[in-house]
Amino acid sequence: MNMTSFSFITVWCVDCHPGGSLEFDREGKRYDRWMTDPDSGLNPEAGNGFDGDYYQARWSETGVIEADCLLCHLPEYDMEARKMQIKKLNFRWAAGAGARFASVTGSIAENTVPKIVCDKDAFNADGTISPHIIREPRNETCLSCHAKPGWKKRGANFRPRTEVHLRAGFKCVDCHPAGKSAEDERIRGKGLHQFGKGDDPGGHVRDDLDNTGRDCNFCHSTGKLGAPVAKHTRLPGLHLNKIACQTCHIPERVIKAALFQAGDVFNPGARIPTKGKHLWTFYGPDMAYWNHNGDLEMMGYYDKPTDSFRPVLVRYKGKIYPVNRVHSAWPAIQSDGQDGLMQPKMGDIYKIRFG
Numbered sequence: 426m427n428m429t430s431f432s433f434i435t436v437w438c439v440d441c442h443p444g445g446s447l448e449f450d451r452e453g454k455r456y457d458r459w460m461t462d463p464d465s466g467l468n469p470e471a472g473n474g475f476d477g478d479y480y481q482a483r484w485s486e487t488g489v490i491e492a493d494c495l496l497c498h499l500p501e502y503d504m505e506a507r508k509m510q511i512k513k514l515n516f517r518w519a520a521g522a523g524a525r526f527a528s529v530t531g532s533i534a535e536n537t538v539p540k541i542v543c544d545k546d547a548f549n550a551d552g553t554i555s556p557h558i559i560r561e562p563r564n565e566t567c568l569s570c571h572a573k574p575g576w577k578k579r580g581a582n583f584r585p586r587t588e589v590h591l592r593a594g595f596k597c598v599d600c601h602p603a604g605k606s607a608e609d610e611r612i613r614g615k616g617l618h619q620f621g622k623g624d625d626p627g628g629h630v631r632d633d634l635d636n637t638g639r640d641c642n643f644c645h646s647t648g649k650l651g652a653p654v655a656k657h658t659r660l661p662g663l664h665l666n667k668i669a670c671q672t673c674h675i676p677e678r679v680i681k682a683a684l685f686q687a688g689d690v691f692n693p694g695a696r697i698p699t700k701g702k703h704l705w706t707f708y709g710p711d712m713a714y715w716n717h718n719g720d721l722e723m724m725g726y727y728d729k730p731t732d733s734f735r736p737v738l739v740r741y742k743g744k745i746y747p748v749n750r751v752h753s754a755w756p757a758i759q760s761d762g763q764d765g766l767m768q769p770k771m772g773d774i775y776k777i778r779f780g
């Protein structure tokens with residue numbers, strides 16, 4: 426990708442991608458410690474040999490972003506406060522502000538030294554703290570990161586109005602369990618803390634953990650948690666072997682999702698926040714123009730358009746599944762004698778064409 430480990434954070438990806446590469450370089454060294462180590466020869470804001478982990482980075486000043494446990498386990502966590510501190514490049518101060526334990530003044534971005542002032546009301550008289558830690562994160566927590574990509578790419582709605590399980594009060598972790606709650610040995614009880622997941626035909630996020638979540642039969646063949654037992658007495662058995670449950674039970678999705686995103690068509694829509702995004706044009710499931718970036722500016726998650734569409738059926742590992750198939754087109758630069766393609770930045774193309 427056309428970004429460095431550091432710009433992955435400053436560009437906003439960090440809002441939802443919370444761990445791993447925000448802390449350690451490709452050799453497993455912690456960015457800030459290694460940059461401060463005289464042996465590294467690295468300097469903040471320097472080119473640092475075009476090393477993607479250190480190019481123009483300021484780790485020694487910003488610190489790193491560790492996995493923030495309270496982001497999921499403290500229901501009152503303030504995501505906006507975390508984002509705001511990260512925007513100010515106050516990486517290592519962000520967790521305290523997010524957890525509402527403290528306020529932070531100063532900003533590395535403005536070259537002032539951040540100062541953290543603990544909020545006395547958040548602490549007990551003896552200086553200890555008793556945070557409201559919960560074991561099972563709330564759905565709103567999961568959705569603070571998953572709502573948007575779910576909407577745009579998967580055509581997933583995650584709303585009680587259209588999903589029987591959310592209407593019945595299920596939590597995401599009822600089907601995506603972790604830790605002791607999980608059944609699958611690959612994730613059960615291990616300190617690794619992975620979530621049960623499905624098997625996404627369109628993605629490769631931890632394929633080694635595919636199908637570690639609870640599938641439909643976990644409840645519907647047993648009646649667990651009060652589920653109606655699916656007998657399907659009128660269906661030939663072959664159907665259930667070849668057709669995924671979702672294919673019959675999710676015949677339509679009541680949400681507008683992207684069918685096609687074109688990176689080479691000028692998008693004249695209103696309220697598009699950055700100029701580069703004018704070169705990112707979306708088409709809905711009906712292939713009609715859709716001002717998705719403008720909608721994101723104008724609408725909260727629950728106001729999103731509810732145009733329904735019928736999912737495309739695909740055959741995946743021997744079964745028929747309903748999916749939203751997203752197509753993308755991007756301009757690319759090919760240079761003679763060089764392998765691979767370069768992807769020009771949208772902002773640069775915009776400048777070339779429109780000044």
Ligand code: HEC
Nearest residue numbers: 426436437438439440441442570571573574575628629630
């Ligand atoms: C609003 C939250 C959010 C933001 C902001 C965000 N992502 Fe993601 N991203 C996700 C989620 C959630 C997933 C997993 C989606 C899923 O599988 O449904 C994901 C998946 C991905 C994947 C796919 C991994 C795979 O193997 O399929 C890539 C690559 C990625 N994001 C890169 C980025 C980059 C680069 C940025 C910044 C330009 C970014 N993301 C910003 C939430 C976000």
Ligand code: HEC
Nearest residue numbers: 492493494496497560561562598601602603604605606614
């Ligand atoms: C992205 C969200 C998220 C983050 C971040 C997160 N957790 Fe969790 N945690 C979960 C979920 C989901 C469960 C499982 C809930 C269930 O199924 O009962 C869980 C369960 C746990 C459990 C219970 C384990 C068990 O075996 O039952 C502990 C302890 C825990 N987390 C500690 C942590 C610590 C420590 C951190 C930070 C290093 C952390 N969590 C960060 C989501 C998160």
Ligand code: HEC
Nearest residue numbers: 441442443562566567570597598601620621622625628630
């Ligand atoms: C801080 C943002 C954040 C929170 C909170 C969060 N996730 Fe995620 N989740 C992500 C991102 C980003 C990815 C993709 C990781 C990657 O590609 O490396 C992901 C991946 C996943 C996947 C695998 C996706 C795939 O394509 O296979 C599942 C399932 C999942 N998360 C469920 C949950 C559940 C359930 C919760 C609430 C307990 C939750 N997440 C909370 C950001 C988040």
Ligand code: HEC
Nearest residue numbers: 564567568571583590595596597600622623624625640671
């Ligand atoms: C009734 C069980 C159930 C509930 C509740 C549930 N999920 Fe899922 N989820 C699944 C199953 C099964 C899959 C895999 C099959 C599919 O994609 O249709 C899946 C797939 C996903 C994926 C795609 C990646 C993958 O693992 O295949 C994400 C991301 C996800 N769910 C997030 C959530 C979030 C966030 C919530 C809470 C708002 C939630 N889920 C609630 C059962 C559930």
Ligand code: HEC
Nearest residue numbers: 589593599600639640641643644650651652653670671674
């Ligand atoms: C964790 C347990 C659990 C899992 C896993 C689960 N369900 Fe359910 N399901 C329930 C319960 C409980 C209800 C009853 C909710 C109600 O009626 O309020 C239900 C209701 C339903 C209904 C409506 C039945 C009716 O008569 O109205 C359908 C259809 C359904 N589930 C399909 C699925 C599919 C498909 C999957 C897999 C993607 C799945 N379920 C996974 C527990 C589960």
Ligand code: HEC
Nearest residue numbers: 641642645653654655656657658659664665668669670673
């Ligand atoms: C070929 C289409 C088809 C497939 C595949 C399918 N179902 Fe059904 N399902 C139906 C129909 C039709 C009904 C209502 C009539 C009936 O019960 O036979 C139904 C009924 C149900 C009910 C309601 C039972 C009740 O008594 O209220 C549940 C729950 C359910 N299915 C879950 C599932 C699960 C879980 C799977 C996957 C293992 C699945 N279905 C696969 C078509 C299908």
